[in-house]
Amino acid sequence: MKNPMMQQYRNFLKDTIRKHIDFSKTDQNRGIAPPPVQKPFDEDAAITDLPESCSLKGVKEINLSDAIKNRKSRRAYLKQPVLLEELSFLLWATQGIRHKIDYGHAYRTVPSAGCRHALETYLCVLNVESLEKGIYRYLPLEHRLLFEFAVDLLEVKIVEAVYGQPYPGKAAVTFIWTAIPYRMEWRYDLAAHKVIALDAGHVCQNLYLACEAVNAGTCAIAAYDQDAMDRLLKIDGTDEFTIYMAPVGKVKKPDTFEQV
Template identity: 50%
Template sequence: MDSIKIQRQWLKSNFDIVDSEDTDQGKKLPQPPIQKSYEEHEEIIDLPEVNKNVIKKNDVFDCFMDRKSNRVYKEEDISLEELSFLLWATQGVKKVVGKTNFATFRTVPSGGARHPFETYLVINRVEGLKKGVYRYLALEHKLVYLFNEEAMDEKVTEASEGQKFVASAPVTFIWSCIPYRTEWRYSVAAHKTILQDSGHLCQNLYLACEAIGCGTVAIGAYNQKAMDNFLKLDGENEFVIYVAPVGKIEAK
């Protein structure tokens, strides 16, 4: 029971004990980058411009009413236009503010406009993309191809605690968290904010999927170390925080 009470502290606001002058931002320490860097030699894929043509359900009331978790997907591929829309809906950058790229305004809210997430994609069936793992470059609205490896499906299934549909879905979103982006501003109050922000991400994915005839399901039950290792993350300064497979579903 004591361990449960300790974990509950993550759910509580700690802003009353934060002195803004004692945060790294208050100390005028360098701000962490708002996006992970990539090398010029890496394979970069341009995404189609986001538009409304992929939307099949325009009534937001219907999207809310019909939204549910889906674990069974059709064998049908997802188009690159549809993937572009889903990425924009979950982390799309509308505006960069500040002379030194201080913050981004996106399609989802984030405490202090810190947006501490990176979007990784396990691609199985997306038109125009080879199978493998990619990362979304939100600032440029592009993808960077990372890797493919043998037995990838088995590794993702194992990391997902045996949930095979996570590995076999046309595309699986895996969001990582770089906590220092938020800690830099909010110190010990950052972590509740990060957890709230991750919910914003996945709810937008649910509604965006519903609008284009796809389905998803929020996955919080995964093996942390195995999932971090799969994406080659250090597990400390960057680690997986949420998983969501996506695929076409039968029309209601």
């Protein structure tokens, strides 16, 4: 192989690392308490209650096979806002809590290795009914939205942070998933990092399918300026960092967008 670095990065996709880990020495097996299910927040902060997923009138019932068949990466969006109840459904579908087990564990609407769920969901809101523009964070335990902060020229800065790809700046909302690696490292040590990436894929596919129920579209983004995205979210880039993104907007149906 001409590039020796290539084999190193290919090894990340393998699971041979488990043969070299003494799992008896993980923080879990040493009796250290697990990290919390979600990041803490100031209860006096600006928080928006979300409609319960079981009472959403704007979400249509669709056949699962149709949702899978119609799933497309959509990069062109209408100027129509996403409704708050539609956003509520998309958040529930991607990171909603089915049952909290204890301080460090909860069953969600997506699978995660060892029930560790190392992701947090941030939103770059540009055109959502009842919400001002800004950066938000989803609180899955409460099914509420935490307003983090406003950003001047947010449409411009989100585009700059994805190397000029224009569609996040025209979307109603962009889902931004961050990883908190220690949630997974607590259980799996050096075997944690591959499965965090796999978990992100589970979450984003649920977003694709859920969009089909609200006449919306999305397109996953894995090419972004790491430092710029972490700065935009005001996270440290070490113990928490951006891992995946997906803009969402309303679309015409039927459509002729490129399928990928």
